[in-house]
Amino acid sequence: MGVTDLLWDAVGSYFDPDVMGTLPDVRVPNASMNDWQAVLDLVAEKGWKCQYTEGESVLPVPGADAVLSRPSDAECPSPRVWPADDVVAIFRFRAADEVDFDVDVRELQGQERLDVFCGFLREIGRRLGKPVLMGPEGDGGHPILGFDVEADRVVLLADPQVSD
Template sequence: MADLLWDDVSSFFDPDLMGSLPDVRVPNTSAEDWQAVLDLVAERGWKCQYSEGETVLPVPRAEAVLSRPADAECPDLRIWPAADVLAIFRFHADDEVDFDVDLRELQGQDRLDVFCGFLREIGRRLGKPVLMDPEGDDGHPVLGFDVEADRVVLLADPQVR
């Protein structure tokens, strides 16, 4: 059974309402949590690409990325949990795993199921909630992985279209 039904949550995937790149985050993390995400990517065999600026490099250990100089360019890790579904992780700080998704890639029940599965995998691995906020509106999650429920749940009322 699907965590969420498209007809119930489609407004949360409307780029005009949410911004096309909502913020997805796991608060209260550590370098070990970041490493657990990197390990998960490798274990699942998800296609990924790590880069620093324009330079593509092998995926390093999380500790190495998070200990780079403060003035260094922020690296990113692009992960494709499914074809045409991209999540871009940015290594801003060790205390929050954060990434962007493009809502234009997450239209319809099939893509919603892929997205919810991705959030579930990360949340289960870390044992922490994974929250999605409207673009630029941190602190007001609309949905997320609930650890106790072991599924993705609504955290706000869907807007009426």
């Protein structure tokens, strides 16, 4: 039995596509190119299935510096990472200063999937020593939940009065 950060009964409503959108935004603010590379290294170390694409081409995963220094009009790469068979995170290399990815809430239904997701956020947050925040799709506003570095676990941040 792994660590349970959040209880499905308490947070399941935040995994409703009508509430969060189908692909809520997950991000690590105040990141760097080194953080992006650390995430790519973590994926490789953990042996998580990963598929890196640029447009329609499936390619080997390059270094973060190569991806982030591409011309602005190049195809946006989107590495897909599966921390579990039925759970995928789609990373977006939009900016060096924010590690950014989407998850599909339809894949995160129930305690078991929630535990996988929290474990994924925890691994990234521990590796980077930074918070990993999830908020509504396209919102860019207040995160609903995230990995708290000091607590060393994923916590609910749903109080809209809390600023980041």
